[in-house]
Amino acid sequence: MFSNRRAVGAVLVVVLGGGLVAALPTVVTPVNAEETPAFTAASFADPPSTVRPKYRWWMPMAFTADERLRAELADMKAIGAGGAEIQTTTAAGSRAFDPAFLAEYGWGSPLWAEKVETMAERAAELDLALDFTISPRWPAIVPTVTDVNDPRASQQLVFSHAFVTGGTTYDDVLPSNDDPRPPAGARRTLVAALLARCADPACDRQSSGPVMLDRASVLDLTDSVGDDNRLRVDVPGDAGDTSVLTAFFQTGDGQLRNNFTTTKPNYFLDHLSEQGVRATTEFYDSAILTPPVRAALERVGRVDLFEDSLELGTSQKWTWDFVEQWEKRRGYSPVTALPALAGAGSAGFTGAPLFDFTDGSGPRIRTDYRQTWNDLYISARLDPLRRWANDRGMALRSQPYGGPVDTPEAATHVDVPEGESLVFYDNIEAYRLVSVGAHLNGTPIVSSECCAARESVWATTAGGWRPPGNLRSVYRGYAGGVTQVVWHGYPYLTKGEGTSDQAVWPGMSYGGNTSFGEGWGAKGGPNWADYRAINDHLARLQLVLRLGRPSFDVAVYLQDFGLRSPATRLTGPETLLESDSPLAERGYTHSYLSPAHLRMPSARVSHGRLFPETGAYQAIVLADQTTMAVDTARRLLDLSRDGLPIVFAGDPPSATPGGSHDAPARDAELRRLVAQLVRRHNVHRVADLAAVPNLLGRLGVRPAAAHATDSADVLSVRRSDRATDFYYLFNQRSWATEQRLTLTGDGQPYELDTWTGKITPITDYRRTAHGVVVDVALEPADTKVIALSTRHDDTFRRAPSADHVPATTRNDGLAPVVLDDWTLQVESWSRGGSGLPGDTARTRLPVIPVVAGDRGVLPPWSALTPANGYDVDLGDVSGIGTYRSTFTLDGSWQGVRAAQLDLGDVVDTATVTVNGTRLPALDPQDRRHVEIGEFLRPGRNTLEVRVSSTLLNAVRVAPGTGAAGRDRMAYGLLGPVRLTPVAARQPTLTVEALERELPLASGGANQSRVRIANNSPRPVTVSVDATTGAGVEAVPDQRSLRIPGRSSVTTLVRLRGGNETGTSGLVIDVAASNGARGQDHVTLSHSGNLAVNTTGSPYPRVSTSSYQYQHPPSFLTDGQVGTYWVSNGQTPGEAPTPGRPEDLTVDLGLPTVVRAVSLSGRGNWAPRTYEVRTSLDGRRWTTVASEVDAPKADHVTAVPPVTARYVRLRITQGWYPSQPGHNTQLGEFGVHATLGE
Missing domain, CATH: 2.60.120 (Jelly Rolls)
Structure with missing residues (x-):
């Protein structure tokens, strides 16, 4: 067909002990080598289209002009794009929703197929990839599913219940209080009718918490229900007993999306059955992939079928053979276990279901629901969809999350796994969950939908360390394994004849002029033309990140369901490592492995490396894993026998997941296997993750990019081919950083300048037994690429031998301007x-x-x-x-x-x-x-x-844009602008304050880091002087220091004092013994809040014991009440308690006198009961104040004057709209040296 890449294979199924069934990931053939060109000076200077970023391209269905479509593709090509992803919006105007209009212009119409042909022909001419979104929007719909009772439509499980007294006879229709209420006209198909005895006879009057049921008492009455839904049953027990009759029905869930296709209504398709897939594929084959379209796409050669994340609604999803599949895969029938799912939500995850079982099996049953959901999503959707796409020359690109999905496992069942910056926000770890699929499949492309930001259209900037800076989002994805950016997005010029004044100028955007960014294209911002250089830069990075093979220092075992779903805690980093974990501080890289990955044929150990061809892990780490399947434990035992080190951080697992009746026997078998494991010489236990790096060091497991000082500022990604090791280095901080790295590899080090395309030998390095030692300095949220290569050719040239030496030994006036x-x-x-x-x-x-x-x-x-x-x-x-x-x-x-x-x-x-x-x-x-x-x-x-x-x-x-309420941006060259001589006839100094702006609150302290570079080959002695305005004291840590030739040092200037408002200046003057001089300036921002940090400086620094990715700890101290932190928890019962408190900690950087803390914002979600604690060392804490029933509104808690570096708020209860609470939220957390705030 029309692809120069194929990835096909059969799904393998294995039967595990006890009758459980699991699918092995599909074995794939790597993407055609043409996708990743060889690394040469030419390919790096001007990367081909195959490695260039793509654009999400919105258009109003087929209501477009062919000339405009061709022109917009040419515009993308000119700006350095490598392809476009077709997405549709509704049209505008009075006709837009008329059936006749939709029949002509809707997605899937004959005219739509003609438009696809036009786009494909032009894309082929321009050497651009052209990708299809699976349907006009997501979740998937097609024009042929227009009936809520169509078996291909999305299905849900609803339940009803009634309490009945023991010793009575129930003779009536089944209860009709369905939860959720089925959509109008939906047929109810009975799944089960059950009767179970309550543990508490007063359960019918219970007002909160789950109603506890005796699982052994559950009676399956399904076969006794008549066609008229009537049931007659004698209720066991006597008048002192209460039972609950529950009825479970399958119905269409009624979710739909209209005004996109040629028909309406269009119901969401079933994502858990192959007939849901066939609804899509058969429609494509009959209506979109016409012979002319296929011929045009064959000329394009690079085509993805793309499916966005799963946004399937809040009801509990079901499908026609869910019961049978559950029994086949989990080894028992779920029918009598269904009460544990009642009220458990769309993902079967809740702290407070409506019913639960007294034997404690409820959580296990809900885990089995999630596991079965995951299995069906993979086997009945991803696998057949991928086979169909591959057979037609397309790759399947998918965002495999949003439901109760084991994302790392699902990512191995697609050709191109994709993440997104909008939902992942600052979380690099979430990208690792997605990228492992490509790594283990041996394919080079991991995609990211980037860089959508709320309320940012027409306003995103290229640079900057804070959102909505585009490059920071791109770079964070790269650090997590991403190798392809799909820019969000490029809107077609107009929605058509009825376009409102809001969209006439600047033109169509996604959601209007106050919605998501960005509105790329020639009609967009003045900065659009400069994105050619940015796309060239990203293409060079993407080329490097696809070269050779990835390798990681360790694997981290993880099983969790539902990134971006209530099925998990992965809305925040509770089960994932942090990107600044103790492993990252030493420079260790990691990737996540799901249990399914350990069943892959490639999961073998060779020369001490697990997955030697696709991951090369030197060890596997399990951090506080409480459950594990028996077959996984057996596999770990096999791997340890093959020589792989295994590390348990925290307690090893002691229970199996799943709710089968033989769970106790399975738990015992697991404990037996774990006991065998931990007795092995290469299996180790440590108290927590903080102890893992030292253990790995003792085992000889070294980071490929080892850090000289413990700091997680710099993250690395390593790709290797036979002659070269490529290192992508990223500063994940909002402040500039420095690190000395020891890079594993042979040959000469080179810096690959991804902005200019130049490849330059690094001359300032040294070689040790462990690799090449280089010093790296990175600005906030910036990157660098270093290669170690044994090649000596036109790409990697030898370093020049000449070194500039000043002609004079003293500086007689040459200074910065x-x-x-x-x-x-x-x-x-x-x-x-x-x-x-x-x-x-x-x-x-x-x-x-x-x-x-x-x-x-x-x-x-x-x-x-x-x-x-x-x-x-x-x-x-x-x-x-x-x-x-x-x-x-x-x-x-x-x-x-x-x-x-x-x-x-x-x-x-x-x-x-x-x-x-x-x-x-x-x-x-x-x-x-x-x-x-x-x-x-x-x-x-x-x-x-x-x-x-x-x-x-x-x-x-x-006029008419509707954007008047948005804040004005500060544009222009803001300076200060300075010229600094570096290499000259005279010796020179370079003086840089690493933070150009620092917070310094009234009564507070901070420190300015100053880098002083001696550009002369001879050592010098320098004097450091610091001056400030009134009310601020500045004292250099070292007023005099010696700097070797061609070297730099970083010293501190300590600051104390500060004003309540406004700004002042710090001037740092440095004079060298050879006459060279240098100076830099720092702006000090003043307030009455010791904790506030709007400048991105290292201190003050806030951390929390949990958070949700879109509401991080930094929102507590950003000076904006409108942004807010949220603790972990999406379901009732997960909010802080005395046994599970939530800690908010501010590190002030230096000991400071504290007299009060303040809390702002979030009302009904605010902390209610808390303690204020302080510490000088972050280890020993003293409680200095407490509050019970603190006000919901802004509140100040006074503390006795205390000198502290660390201030902690320990929350044990929140104000919640309903009990039990989901989480706690807070707008601002302030610390004050006076009671005036």
Whole structure:
């Protein structure tokens, strides 16, 4: 057919002990080698389309113009894309929902097939991939399923119940209080009618908690129910007994999506049966994949069938053979166990079901529901869908999460597993759950839907350490194993003839002008053109990340169901490692393994490595795993006998999952096997995860990228081929970091500049018995790629031997220069006068002078208004601004060979031209180290900085856009801008404050990290001086220090004092014994809150004992009550209790006097009962205050004055809208040196 990649294989089924059945992951053939080109200087400089980012492409079904479709594909190609993913939206206007309109323009119509052919033909011409979303939206629908009772429609399990007294006769229809209520017209198919005795005769009057039932008393009355749903039964017991009659019915769940296809209603398809898959595949074969479409797609060659995450609603999903499959796979019938599922929710996970069993089997039964759900999703959906797609030359790309799914296992049953930044948020670990599927399958592509952000359309920035900075989201995915970005998204120009004023300009977006970002395309922001350089950069990264094979230091065993689902705790990091775990602090990399992975044929040990071809794990770690299947324990025992080290952190598992009646026997067998395991010489137990790194070190298991100092700032990804080890390095912090790494591998180290495409030998390194030692410095949320290669060819050239040596031994005046005199001309982008969709007027405004203020800071465009004395009004302007500074360099700059330009802050993208020469693309995460030395000259110089903004400010004020309520952005070159000589005839110093801005609260303390680089080959002694404004004390840790030649040191300036409001400055002056000098500035942000941190600096730092990924601990101290932290828990009973408290801890960085804490926001979810604790060392704690029934509103708790570095809020109860509580939430957690706050 039409693909140059295939991934096909048979599903293998094995019968486990006790009659349990499990599916083995499909064995796949790796993607065709054409997908990942060889690494050469040419392929790195200009990567091919196969490794370039894609765009999610929204369009109003077939209500499009062919010329526009072709033009938009060409626009993506020009911006450096490698493909497009087709998604649809509804059309606009009075006709949009009419049946006749939908019959002509709807998804799946003949016209739609013609549009697909048009898109495919153009994509083939442009060498772009073209991907289909499985249906017009998600979950999957088709025009042929229009009846709620269609057996292919999504199914649910509903239940009804009635309490009955012992010794009586029930003679009536089955109870009709269905929960949930079936949709109108839905047929009820009886699954079971059951009678069970309550443990408490007063259960019919029970007001809270599950009604406890005697499992041994359950009677299956299903066969006694008549066709009219009547049942006659004599209730066992006497008048002192109470039983509950429960009836379980299967119905269509009634969920639908209309106005997308040629018909309506369109019901969600059954995701747990093959007939649900066939509804999709048969429709594609008959209506979309017409002969002309197939021929066009064959010319495209690279086509994915894409399915988004499972958003199947809140009811409990079921399917026609669920009972039979449960019995086959779990070894017992679920019928008499069904009461344990009543009220257990869509994923069978709850702390408070309506019913439960006194023998404790309820949680096991609910686990079996989740496991069976997972098995059917894989075997009845992913596997047949993949076979069908592969047979038609397509790869199956899927986000395998959202229901009760074992995501790592499911990810091995697709060709391209995908995650997403919106749901994963800052969580790198979630990407690891998805990426392991590609790793174990031996395929190179792991995809990410990036970088959707709420309320960010027209406003996302390329750089920055905080959301919605796009690159930070991309890089976090790469650190978790992602190798392909699908940008979210590229909207078609317009929704059509009835497009509202909101969408006429700038044009269509996903959800309107206050919704999800981004609205990419030529009609979008002024920064769009600069994304060519960004996409080139990402293509180079994606090329590197697909090369060779992945390898990890250790595997982490995990079984959990339902990433992004109530079936799990994976909404927060309770069962996953943290990305800054003790393993990460030492530099260990890891990947997760599901029990199913250990059953794969490739799960073998060779030369001490598990999965030697696809993971090369040196050990497997189990962290607090409470349950494990017997066959998994046997497999671990086999692996240990093959020589693999196994580490139990915490208690080993002691119980099996599952609710079969022989569970006690299975538990005993598990304990027997675990006892055998822990007696083996290569199986080890430690108290907790913190003890694992030292143990691994003693075992000789070394990180491939070992850290010299314990810090999880830098994460690594390693890919290896026969001659080269490639290391992707990522600073996951919001502050700059430094680390000395020992990299495993042979040959010469090289830096791969993914912004310019240059490959440069690293000369400053040393080799040890364990590898190559290099020093790495990374800006916040930035990356670096280092390769160790034994190749010596046109790609990896030998290092030059020459080294620059200054001609003089003293500096006689060469010093950094601050550029503070600028002109600015802005091309303003605004709504055009034609009224046509996407018509943007570009108006060149007059040139104005812009003079820097204190410390060289330049004003944002929003301050360049007549009210502030300027001749133009840029207050609400978006566009492209050209800054020019003409400056004179004196004779001391003669002979300067290298100099760094520091642009300071810039919003958004920027290009730089020096004396008429445009520089290569800039890294938006690091605009402090722009090399421009070769372009400077003594005398007159001209620097031009072209800054492109987002479109938001113009959209805010454009009539009819509906965006007036959004906050204005600060655009422009904000500086300070500075030139620093590095290599010159005279010796030089480079002085950098690693944090340009620091919080310093009234009565508080902080520390400024200062990196001082001696650029001379000779050692020097430097003096450090620090000056501040009134009310702040600044003391250098070392006023004098010696720095070896060609080396740098990082020292501290300690700060105390501070004001209640405003900002002040810290000036750091450094003078060297050879006459070289340097200076840098830090802005100090003042408040009355010791805990607040809006600058991303290392301190103050907040942590919590749990959190949910979209509501992280950083929201507690970001100064915004509107953002809030949420503890773990999505179902009743998971909120903090005295036995399971929730700790919020602020590390102030230095000991400080504390007199109060404050809590803000979240009302009914706020902490109710808590203690305030303090510590100097983070280990020994003292309770200094407590609150019972604390107010729901903002509240201050006074504490006796105490000196502490750490302040902790221990929450034991919250205010909950209903009991038992789900979780606790808080807007801000403040710490104060005075009682005034």
